[in-house]
Amino acid sequence: MLELYYVPAGSASCRVRFLLTEKNLPYQAKVVNIREGEQNSEAYLRLNPNGLVPTLVHDGQPVWESAVICEYLDDAFPQPSLKPADPYQRSLMRNWVKYFDEQCQPALIVFNWSIRVSPYASRWTDEELQDRLARIPTAARREAWLRAARSPYTEEERANALKTLVGVIGRMEVALAQHDWLAGKAISLADIAAAPFVWRLRAIAADEFSRPDLTALNGWWERIAARPGFKVAFDQEFTAHKN
Amino acid sequence: MLELYYVPAGSASCRVRFLLTEKNLPYQAKVVNIREGEQNSEAYLRLNPNGLVPTLVHDGQPVWESAVICEYLDDAFPQPSLKPADPYQRSLMRNWVKYFDEQCQPALIVFNWSIRVSPYASRWTDEELQDRLARIPTAARREAWLRAARSPYTEEERANALKTLVGVIGRMEVALAQHDWLAGKAISLADIAAAPFVWRLRAIAADEFSRPDLTALNGWWERIAARPGFKVAFDQEFTAHKN
Numbered sequence: 001m002l003e004l005y006y007v008p009a010g011s012a013s014c015r016v017r018f019l020l021t022e023k024n025l026p027y028q029a030k031v032v033n034i035r036e037g038e039q040n041s042e043a044y045l046r047l048n049p050n051g052l053v054p055t056l057v058h059d060g061q062p063v064w065e066s067a068v069i070c071e072y073l074d075d076a077f078p079q080p081s082l083k084p085a086d087p088y089q090r091s092l093m094r095n096w097v098k099y100f101d102e103q104c105q106p107a108l109i110v111f112n113w114s115i116r117v118s119p120y121a122s123r124w125t126d127e128e129l130q131d132r133l134a135r136i137p138t139a140a141r142r143e144a145w146l147r148a149a150r151s152p153y154t155e156e157e158r159a160n161a162l163k164t165l166v167g168v169i170g171r172m173e174v175a176l177a178q179h180d181w182l183a184g185k186a187i188s189l190a191d192i193a194a195a196p197f198v199w200r201l202r203a204i205a206a207d208e209f210s211r212p213d214l215t216a217l218n219g220w221w222e223r224i225a226a227r228p229g230f231k232v233a234f235d236q237e238f239t240a241h242k243n
Numbered sequence: 244m245l246e247l248y249y250v251p252a253g254s255a256s257c258r259v260r261f262l263l264t265e266k267n268l269p270y271q272a273k274v275v276n277i278r279e280g281e282q283n284s285e286a287y288l289r290l291n292p293n294g295l296v297p298t299l300v301h302d303g304q305p306v307w308e309s310a311v312i313c314e315y316l317d318d319a320f321p322q323p324s325l326k327p328a329d330p331y332q333r334s335l336m337r338n339w340v341k342y343f344d345e346q347c348q349p350a351l352i353v354f355n356w357s358i359r360v361s362p363y364a365s366r367w368t369d370e371e372l373q374d375r376l377a378r379i380p381t382a383a384r385r386e387a388w389l390r391a392a393r394s395p396y397t398e399e400e401r402a403n404a405l406k407t408l409v410g411v412i413g414r415m416e417v418a419l420a421q422h423d424w425l426a427g428k429a430i431s432l433a434d435i436a437a438a439p440f441v442w443r444l445r446a447i448a449a450d451e452f453s454r455p456d457l458t459a460l461n462g463w464w465e466r467i468a469a470r471p472g473f474k475v476a477f478d479q480e481f482t483a484h485k486n
Contacts, residue, residue, distance in 0.1 A: 061331050063331070065338060067341070068337040068338055071337060072337075076331075087315055087318035090315070094310075094311040095308055102383075103382070107382075139350075139407060140346075
């Protein structure tokens with residue numbers, strides 16, 4: 001049995017739900033309440049010591065980190081495969097996933113948390129904030145919550161984050177001009193990792209997408225938006241993420 | 244033909260050299276001069292758009308990011324395999340690698356760069372610094388170089404980084420008390436990723452390693468230090484990394 005602990009709005013959660021649908025895998029859905037700090041509860045930390053969402057539980061065994069969950073699902077349920085057979089294309093796929101996780105995701109936090117998290121986190125008392133921070137296991141997330149609650153990112157920080165996010169567009173256009181999908185001729189985990197960022201970017205930076213030279217990226221968007229996994233992963237209005 | 248661009252002292256470079264030896268793969272060694280900024284030269288950025296070291300070039304095709312390079316080598320040259328056959332153990336392996344890359348590596352930069360990088364970077368003129376920063380493609384590395392050159396990490400930041408690094412010890416002891424290697428009964432990419440951090444930690448936090456309860460970790464250290472790859476990867480005195 002597969003169980004997925006996720007947040008409907010989370011880019012990492014969207015990625016895993018997209019993949020589960022593409023692989024025709026049914027799962028029990030467990031929504032985690034981030035605002036209430038459920039991801040840092042003792043019960044959740046026993047499943048996932050980093051206190052991050054999503055977590056997949058397969059026959060009682062927890063798997064965490066969306067990039068690792070996706071590789072796991074492809075290893076454990078190989079058909080249909082979402083990895084290129086060629087080792088070099090596979091390395092391209094993994095570099096795309098790393099790029100989204102390590103460069104784009106932190107930028108999305110800077111850009112988005114002042115809109116989504118600060119409105120409630122800023123109302124916590126000092127005691128409540130300290131209590132919550134003390135239960136966050138990673139330094140990066142402690143910093144993100146502290147910033148959201150007490151010192152929202154500056155305009156300059158937000159501008160730099162947006163620059164990183166908009167950088168996705170140019171990088172993807174170059175790759176997609178060469179082949180239909182990010183890591184070659186077939187859809188792979190790289191495209192599924194890209195989808196949540198492009199989905200958001202199309203709202204955050206709508207002007208950028210009206211550039212007439214983005215034919216490859218816009219073609220890719222049409223292809224990916226037609227996938228069955230897309231409809232499940234992005235079953236909400238994007239505006240839901242703005243407040 | 245395999246070519247490896249690396250720095251002898253770099254933890255990511257040590258990881259790849261360790262693996263290449265374990266897999267009996269000969270390669271042409273190309274040392275990158277970090278101090279002179281060779282990693283951000285036009286020629287290097289054509290191989291690796293992130294300007295990070297190492298880069299593997301296999302028959303003219305560049306592969307970058309040490310975690311991706313290691314997976315690539317295991318895909319392209321499957322014997323002997325350094326990945327567990329079981330998908331769940333493989334996910335444990337990948338979580339360890341992510342933990343070292345995303346939590347420990349940034350902490351090592353905070354802890355180590357004021358010793359290794361500040362002495363020369365602080366002497367650059369403002370013009371020279373701006374010129375170098377402008378050529379660094381990732382925000383995280385621009386920040387690290389700027390800090391090293393102009394505002395070395397505070398004692399508090401260094402103490403927090405050391406705390407993260409020392410956290411490796413407890414996490415590894417728990418896992419290794421269950422099985423000989425981090426992801427199961429056989430050595431894997433997780434152990435090879437761990438080696439550079441433990442190697443440094445044994446010097447940075449020598450006291451921690453004299454704790455009598457670290458029998459599993461110390462047993463692991465003896466096993467890994469006996470591997471052929473270890474001798475190649477750590478062919479320098481550790482003290483070389485302190486100045």
